[in-house]
Amino acid sequence: MKIINKNSESFLYDYLNATSPTGFEAEGQKVWLDYINPFVDESYLDDYGTAYGVINPGQDYKVVIEAHADEIAWYVNYISEDGYISVIRNGGSDHIIAPSKRVNIHTEKGVVKGVFGWPAIHVRRGKDANLSPKLENIFIDVGAKDKKEVLSMGVHVGSVVTFDDVLTKLNNRWYAGKALDNKMGGFCIAEVAKLVKKNKKKLPFSLYIVNAVQEEIGLRGAEMIAHRIKPDVAIITDVTHDTSSPLYKAKEQGDLKGGLGPVLTYAPAVHNKLLQLVIDAANKNKVPFQRSASSRTTGTDTDAFAYSNQGVPSVLISLPLKYMHTTVEMAHHDDIENVTRLIYYSLLAIKKNHNFKYF
Numbered sequence: 570m571k572i573i574n575k576n577s578e579s580f581l582y583d584y585l586n587a588t589s590p591t592g593f594e595a596e597g598q599k600v601w602l603d604y605i606n607p608f609v610d611e612s613y614l615d616d617y618g619t620a621y622g623v624i625n626p627g628q629d630y631k632v633v634i635e636a637h638a639d640e641i642a643w644y645v646n647y648i649s650e651d652g653y654i655s656v657i658r659n660g661g662s663d664h665i666i667a668p669s670k671r672v673n674i675h676t677e678k679g680v681v682k683g684v685f686g687w688p689a690i691h692v693r694r695g696k697d698a699n700l701s702p703k704l705e706n707i708f709i710d711v712g713a714k715d716k717k718e719v720l721s722m723g724v725h726v727g728s729v730v731t732f733d734d735v736l737t738k739l740n741n742r743w744y745a746g747k748a749l750d751n752k753m754g755g756f757c758i759a760e761v762a763k764l765v766k767k768n769k770k771k772l773p774f775s776l777y778i779v780n781a782v783q784e785e786i787g788l789r790g791a792e793m794i795a796h797r798i799k800p801d802v803a804i805i806t807d808v809t810h811d812t813s814s815p816l817y818k819a820k821e822q823g824d825l826k827g828g829l830g831p832v833l834t835y836a837p838a839v840h841n842k843l844l845q846l847v848i849d850a851a852n853k854n855k856v857p858f859q860r861s862a863s864s865r866t867t868g869t870d871t872d873a874f875a876y877s878n879q880g881v882p883s884v885l886i887s888l889p890l891k892y893m894h895t896t897v898e899m900a901h902h903d904d905i906e907n908v909t910r911l912i913y914y915s916l917l918a919i920k921k922n923h924n925f926k927y928f
């Protein structure tokens with residue numbers, strides 16, 4: 570079962586290259602909703618921008634498949650008199666990678682281009698020899714002569730900043746770029762909706778395909794939508810660390826490698842019987858998978874769903890990702906396909922009014 574074809578890959582590029590900083594996800598959400606609309610019976614948007622489609626609406630039993638739509642970004646926090654811009658994080662943006670990156674500052678007057686500048690290697694001597702990027706010392710240059718000119722360009726405190734980068738493919742095998750966390754998840758759940766429609770599957774429940782906002786600042790979009798939908802089951806997809814490249818520590822961070830399959834997490838927030846259903850679906854349909862363990866919570870929208878309402882059986886199917894929260898995040902083609910397949914086969918294993926009680 571091939572997932573990524575010409576049509577879906579073109580959506581993947583459009584969606585990944587659309588801008589979706591936390592709190593400002595509309596551009597990406599429009600691309601996503603346009604793509605899934607033909608595969609769902611109904612589609613909705615909540616007030617904060619979480620988008621979702623429903624297949625087979627109106628059933629008492631509701632199953633959610635979910636990814637998060639937002640990408641990490643920065644906020645303009647301060648503009649100096651000579652026109653340099655300081656930032657704070659909007660999500661877990663990495664100050665270490667900022668210098669030398671091009672940025673887009675999103676304003677009412679449109680996108681203002683800028684760069685994160687950095688003093689030349691030649692002048693970093695003496696006590697500055699070990700100068701390293703910190704949140705407090707990185708700065709954006711938009712080519713303005715002073716603060717007044719920055720303001721006249723439309724940039725103000727509170728303007729959102731994203732790295733200016735696009736999706737590429739390496740060795741025809743790995744996708745590389747920014748915001749694969751977690752727009753790859755949005756891609757996978759959209760493809761699941763497409764498979765259900767294309768294969769004319771009659772599901773014994775209402776299926777909600779949810780692309781939630783504001784994960785990167787604390788699972789907030791998922792919290793909101795979990796209370797709105799009140800699902801009986803939630804299958805969440807997000808990214809996790811591929812630890813196979815240099816400087817990672819597999820013993821501490823989990824022994825996970827891109828290309829070897831989706832990652833299933835063991836954690837108190839993950840429902841064991843639902844996890845077993847997913848594992849059985851993987852084995853039955855020959856989808857490879859890897860395992861990881863998480864103390865307490867998973868740090869993903871799984872927690873938001875699991876601990877919502879009166880408790881919702883939830884499971885996490887993760888995509889291994891290299892270099893998370895950089896502009897060169899990398900995900901393996903086969904893993905993207907296998908995450909999609911595993912969500913799809915797991916859905917097909919959920920019976921009418923499926924009971925997840927332990928005994």
Ligand SMILES: [Zn+2]
Binds near residue numbers: 750785894
């Ligand atoms: Zn993230």
